Amino acid sequence: MTAAFSSELAEGLADDVLDRLLRYVRIDTQSDRAYAQSPSTPGQLELARLLVGELDAIGLEEAAIDGNGFATATLPGNVDGAPVIGFLAHLDTSPDESGAGVEPLVHRDYDGGVIALPRNGTVLDPEHMPELTAKRGHDLVTTSGDTLLGADDKAGIAEVMAAVAYLAAHPEVPRPTIRVCFSPDEEIGEGAKLFDIDAFGAACAYTFDGSEAGEFTDETFTAAGADIVIHGVDVHPGMATGKLVNAARLAGRVLAALPQDRLTPESTADREGFIHVHSVEGTAGRATIRTIVRDFDDDRLAEHVALLVETAEGVVATEPRARVAVDVKHQYPNMRTFLDAHPTVSAAAEEALRREGFEPRRVPIRGGTDGSILSARGLPTPNLFTGGHDYHSVREWASVHDMASAAAVAVRLAGVWAERSG
Ligand SMILES: [Zn+2]
Numbered sequence: 001m002t003a004a005f006s007s008e009l010a011e012g013l014a015d016d017v018l019d020r021l022l023r024y025v026r027i028d029t030q031s032d033r034a035y036a037q038s039p040s041t042p043g044q045l046e047l048a049r050l051l052v053g054e055l056d057a058i059g060l061e062e063a064a065i066d067g068n069g070f071a072t073a074t075l076p077g078n079v080d081g082a083p084v085i086g087f088l089a090h091l092d093t094s095p096d097e098s099g100a101g102v103e104p105l106v107h108r109d110y111d112g113g114v115i116a117l118p119r120n121g122t123v124l125d126p127e128h129m130p131e132l133t134a135k136r137g138h139d140l141v142t143t144s145g146d147t148l149l150g151a152d153d154k155a156g157i158a159e160v161m162a163a164v165a166y167l168a169a170h171p172e173v174p175r176p177t178i179r180v181c182f183s184p185d186e187e188i189g190e191g192a193k194l195f196d197i198d199a200f201g202a203a204c205a206y207t208f209d210g211s212e213a214g215e216f217t218d219e220t221f222t223a224a225g226a227d228i229v230i231h232g233v234d235v236h237p238g239m240a241t242g243k244l245v246n247a248a249r250l251a252g253r254v255l256a257a258l259p260q261d262r263l264t265p266e267s268t269a270d271r272e273g274f275i276h277v278h279s280v281e282g283t284a285g286r287a288t289i290r291t292i293v294r295d296f297d298d299d300r301l302a303e304h305v306a307l308l309v310e311t312a313e314g315v316v317a318t319e320p321r322a323r324v325a326v327d328v329k330h331q332y333p334n335m336r337t338f339l340d341a342h343p344t345v346s347a348a349a350e351e352a353l354r355r356e357g358f359e360p361r362r363v364p365i366r367g368g369t370d371g372s373i374l375s376a377r378g379l380p381t382p383n384l385f386t387g388g389h390d391y392h393s394v395r396e397w398a399s400v401h402d403m404a405s406a407a408a409v410a411v412r413l414a415g416v417w418a419e420r421s422g
Helices: 008-024 042-058 151-169 247-257 298-317 343-355 370-376 400-418
Strands: 061-065 071-075 085-090 105-107 140-142 178-183 204-208 215-217 222-231 274-282 286-295 323-332 397-399
Touching: 008 042, 008 140, 008 151, 008 400, 042 061, 042 071, 042 151, 042 178, 071 151, 085 151, 085 370, 085 400, 151 178, 151 204, 151 397, 151 400, 204 370, 204 400, 215 343, 222 247, 222 298, 247 274, 247 286, 247 298, 274 298, 286 298, 298 323, 323 370, 343 400, 397 400
Parallel strands: 085 178, 085 204
Antiparallel strands: 061 071, 071 178, 105 140, 140 397, 222 286, 222 323, 274 286
16 A cells, blocks of 8 residues: 655655656766866756756746856745755765666555566665665655666755745745755765855755655764875886885785774774775885775774874885875864754754654764765754665665655745744
8 A cells, every 4th residue: 555645745745856856867967086177077067057947937036056066046035034044955976886877767656575677687675675675655766777866866956846846836834045055066075165155145054965764964974085105116026136115015914904804884883983995006116095084083083094004104114115105184074063063953953854743863974965064164054864775876766755755844944944033
């Protein structure tokens, strides 16, 4: 039997959210780590233009794209004295799987079984995807099996669009002034750096970029990247006796000396941090080990970085003719550090979730969002769920029921802030 929606409001928004998702995912908006300008790829601008046209047609004001590809618009409020709030979602999709030629499939009234997709033998098996089991009776959207879906974050875009379309069409519903922004290059960690917070002019904002219905995030990893470069002494191997110092072999010893069954992504969960080696390249003359380091706590992050540096230096020090340099870059902070100073922002999100019938679940994300950087830059920005799952893979899927709930939560959130006028 078809599952119930979380509210009549959500049920009324479902068709619009689904139509929008199906339309937006057909534009390839993968971002590119070889970042030369903003946005990193032209598809993101194409989607931004489509959205600005739609925002204009819905009746929002000041719909425009700035020089860096950020699409923004304003829905004027209808109560006096309420703070301006922002709704955000990102235009780009992950560069990790193909995002071209996305052919979304809608599965009505999901029966709880295995979903076999038509291409590449891709299968969604609830035995290995526990979130799927809970969606019996939902309408689902999947890929055809060989691309991303792009629900990360076009589900978020569709939800924000459906919510502001609803509010624009229902002026009798109290709302504060709402600023909307769809931003580029979240997946490559660049977008939020160029976000024009002053021009946006909101007191706080919410990203719609989470996953399971009812979840809410005011805490992310604190993150660093560390590149270890080892210089050896390269000599023709036929004349290498007593001379060659092999940087690639030293890199292998550094890898072997790092913790193996703890402090790795695969051996940690919940609030534990890790050191993740994501790329190794090397020759006898020179080897590079690229890592990311993560934790929820800045002091523990610094300890993991120190362990990495000590390990690399300790191994390379056994060979006096070799040299090592470790380049550590801070990537993004735990947003909680900044959100704790603005408790009303998270409280409003929790109240909106309750009004939509959810018991809010605060889930720290083992990753970052645009809100990590924006919160640090002075715009408090927690994250709300979208109803999408298994992101960055060909098994990506989304529940239409949960997407409709997320759009309804955005409408409720406007109501909560409208009450905070004066
Ligand atoms: Zn995302």
